[in-house]
Amino acid sequence: MPLLAPGVQPDAPASYFPAVGFPTALAPMQDVTGLPFMNVVTGYGPPDLFFTEYFRVHAHARVDPYILSSITENKSGKPVFAQLIGEDLEHMARYARDLQQYPIAGIDLNLGCPAPRVYRKKVGGGLLRDPERVDAVLQTLRDACQCPLTVKTRIGFEDSRNFGRILEIFSKNEVELVSLHARTVKGGYRSIPEYEYVTQAVNSLDCPVLLNGNVDTAEGAIRLKQSTGAAGVMIGRSAIRNPWIFQQIRELQNGQEMTHPTHGDVCHYIRDLYDALSNAAVPEERQVARLKKFLNFVGLSVDREGGFLYQMRRARTRSELEDACQQYLLDDCLIDSPIHLAPFEGLVARPGTEVSSCSG
Numbered sequence: 001m002p003l004l005a006p007g008v009q010p011d012a013p014a015s016y017f018p019a020v021g022f023p024t025a026l027a028p029m030q031d032v033t034g035l036p037f038m039n040v041v042t043g044y045g046p047p048d049l050f051f052t053e054y055f056r057v058h059a060h061a062r063v064d065p066y067i068l069s070s071i072t073e074n075k076s077g078k079p080v081f082a083q084l085i086g087e088d089l090e091h092m093a094r095y096a097r098d099l100q101q102y103p104i105a106g107i108d109l110n111l112g113c114p115a116p117r118v119y120r121k122k123v124g125g126g127l128l129r130d131p132e133r134v135d136a137v138l139q140t141l142r143d144a145c146q147c148p149l150t151v152k153t154r155i156g157f158e159d160s161r162n163f164g165r166i167l168e169i170f171s172k173n174e175v176e177l178v179s180l181h182a183r184t185v186k187g188g189y190r191s192i193p194e195y196e197y198v199t200q201a202v203n204s205l206d207c208p209v210l211l212n213g214n215v216d217t218a219e220g221a222i223r224l225k226q227s228t229g230a231a232g233v234m235i236g237r238s239a240i241r242n243p244w245i246f247q248q249i250r251e252l253q254n255g256q257e258m259t260h261p262t263h264g265d266v267c268h269y270i271r272d273l274y275d276a277l278s279n280a281a282v283p284e285e286r287q288v289a290r291l292k293k294f295l296n297f298v299g300l301s302v303d304r305e306g307g308f309l310y311q312m313r314r315a316r317t318r319s320e321l322e323d324a325c326q327q328y329l330l331d332d333c334l335i336d337s338p339i340h341l342a343p344f345e346g347l348v349a350r351p352g353t354e355v356s357s358c359s360g
């Protein structure tokens with residue numbers, strides 16, 4: 001069931017991709033891309049595809065109800081792929097079968113998580129050290145899945161020596177979509193992406209390839225798609241920073257004028273996030289702490305000196321957060337002025353924030 005086969009039925013996976021143009025996906029991000037964030041992004045112009053944060057599969061794991069809600073209660077009307085991380089063949093098959101009771105678009109295997117506590121268990125990015133195990137896991141999932149099987153991978157563990165073999169294994173197991181984070185596992189989140197491997201994947205696979213890694217702007221997305229031949233892009237951190245990005249890509253691609261959010265719009269977005277994430281049962285300080293996970297990315301493009309980041313990280317209450325917004329986004333001379341939502345050079349998310357959870 002290839003994703004882009006011509007003449008497929010309307011409900012076949014190919015219908016998820018626009019007939020002409022540029023498929024986009026929101027990257028899976030643990031503790032970020034749950035139902036609240038997916039719903040917020042949908043309000044700003046959704047991607048074509050969603051992926052859940054990973055479901056951790058082990059002997060005692062049952063389908064996680066919180067992650068499941070991002071599939072069953074998703075308001076976007078867009079397909080949601082369920083991502084699995086694990087390597088135990090029996091339990092991967094069981095979990096994949098259980099998930100197929102729900103309206104998933106497909107099963108996605110995580111081959112990228114760089115957190116040492118994860119890769120040491122030979123799952124996520126750790127599997128890339130053992131291509132034959134990847135083959136066994138994919139064969140097992142292929143047998144267990146009546147739905148599309150997709151993969152999110154990096155180019156290798158510490159280098160790209162296994163990349164060619166890994167691509168052969170994807171082909172052999174008829175993987176239907178590959179999202180390629182163009183770094184090694186050891187490269188974490190800051191090494192320079194090596195996009196030439198996206199071109200290699202495009203040239204060796206029959207299925208579509210989504211380019212992932214540091215796609216920061218709509219212009220950059222279009223440039224990278226053209227230079228690598230990727231079918232489309234998957235965007236993570238920049239979608240937290242700029243939820244308009246999927247809409248902007250569509251506008252640019254269609255020759256329309258691109259949406260330019262203002263500082264005031266960003267404040268509106270921050271309030272939307274707060275409301276979506278808030279839970280009356282949780283103390284305010286914890287709600288603010290949860291929002292900071294998102295604001296660490298938004299803050300990278302608010303002001304060149306990092307003043308917003310500094311102030312919001314010290315906030316304990318919603319009203320202290322509002323003070324930071326007032327100063328850096330709602331000031332009379334800022335509120336209606338456009339904001340360029342790409343990170344300022346030299347500003348980085350607080351160490352430990354972006355990679356504190358297992359991330360692929």
Ligand SMILES: Cc1cc2nc3c(=O)[nH]c(=O)nc-3n(C[C@H](O)[C@H](O)[C@H](O)COP(=O)(O)O)c2cc1C
Nearest residue numbers: 027028029030053054181213214235236237359360
């Ligand atoms: C906070 C965070 C959590 C992540 N969690 C996952 C995950 O659960 N599964 C996965 O495949 N990748 C995960 N990733 C990796 C992203 O999907 C993506 O590959 C990476 O951030 C590079 O894309 P970007 O430069 O567009 O952010 C995570 C990344 C971040 C920053």
